[in-house]
Amino acid sequence: MKANKTYKWGMIGCGSVTELKSGPAYQKTEDFELVAVMRRDIAKAEDYAKRHQVPYFYDEADALINHPEIDAIYIATPPDSHEYYALKVAEAGKICCIEKPMAPSYEACSRINAAFEDRKLPLFVAYYRRSLPRFLQVKEWIDQNKIGTIRHIHWNFTKPPNDMDKSKSYNWRTDAEIAPGGYFDDLASHGLDLFVFMLGTVKSASGTSENKLGLYTAKDLVKGQWRHNSGVTGFGSWDFGADKREDVVKIYGNEGNITFSVFGEFPIVLERDEETTSLTIENPEHVQWYHVQNIKAHLSGGIWHSSTGETAMHTAWIMDRILQNKLEVINN
Template identity: 25%
Template structure:
């Protein structure tokens, strides 16, 4: 599959293009950034055939099969619609958009154009999370009671970075990072129907939240809690799943506890994107639904909308249905 890269920023450079180039049968064909000289330099350093400085030039490349959209969130709608109109499949970085109505426009455009739309909820493509979902669905942990996730890292940003401008990003760590784990909750435990949320900015004094705390209720009746922050050096990620007959804890190791029986193993985590890229490419050829679809992107945005509403109104908010 020949890929176009619309918005070759830091994530595309550090993670996406290396993952594409490492997959058999995949190649970065053309990448686009606004500066023409930088586009040519990035193309040379990432093995791309072309580096261009406009969306129009990118989409004019008839050798491109699919486009990875990683522009500022405010531009996702226009860029996805342009890619769909050009007849190319589109994999959109999360968050899909800043509003659910915008997500619906993107889904409709891709459906009308007959192209596949995927969302980069990359954790769905990791074998370890697919394994955990199987444990839950097979009843190995009994009745699911609670999920907890904690993400702590240190990510200072430049003052002029677009992610710090809510008009371009839609918000801070909740919509930018925690949305991965809210989607993972859905992947593991089903639909989220209610949310209570608080955010804060105490270290970098950003105009968007640096730390996010969310409590969620699932359609099944179980609950979840999530904390994400970009203000803690040497932090880490932790997922806890509690059931009536067993629990599991995923950090650098996976520990499964059932009564007095404890099994622990070291986990080798994959690169972030290879799973989602492989699945998406397969779906473009089979017309299957991607493991992280446009509807999943919509649902993620609906949950984020409900969370921000919860913070504004200081109450638990019901998450509206998909569609």
């Protein structure tokens, strides 16, 4: 890809995640332009386009994907439609970024990734935490051996049911047909992907999952364990029917430990040699800002983006193994 090229983006889906987290990042990135949006409800598509000064809006994906001015597509719909749209984007020969999780299953992720690899097209996935400064600082501590040899990582995440859950109102995030793991698919995917980024690929994974409260069809209690190729072991517990919210990750080394939150903007803490370093690193206004900046750098030949179809496919494999309640080993 040539540097200084202007990439014109189209966006499929313009729900809440695109209002502040992602959409403006594509608009404000140098040499990127958001020129079209699509939503099945044309009135909502038009409203988004007018509020965000986007020139074109559609209620059909094909019209946006095949727009002759558009170079790249950002898919921001629920995960059950990602494969359908992504294969159309690949067929049209265009660059793509897909919201996370990449698809509801490892097999679907594999088909998407293969379509783009076959056509040698760039494919990114919005695991934007890989690009956030607070997590890059954690990775830097790890890479600098600040806590010695890493032995284990533990993540405990809990949250109470929200009003939507309690009233049993429809929510695609808890519909087993769209997100089999429920909030696990939506939230745990961020952390598990981040752990691979920090500690390397995973060799084996297993878990247990169940629906304890019966508020929706998807799982609401998940426990998982995994082993990285480096030998680091991991354990996670995700309870979406708890009495309070908790989000604590701890990485244990033989010379210290690191503590942080995946979602809360709490300080990241390094403890070693009886000394504690606590850093508060705020996220940008548009949380996908650095992720989108790195897409631009990748396309310009400056760096290789850390979140691609291949890395997201590996994260999907880990999640599948945890949810399927069985142990499976992958040959990396």
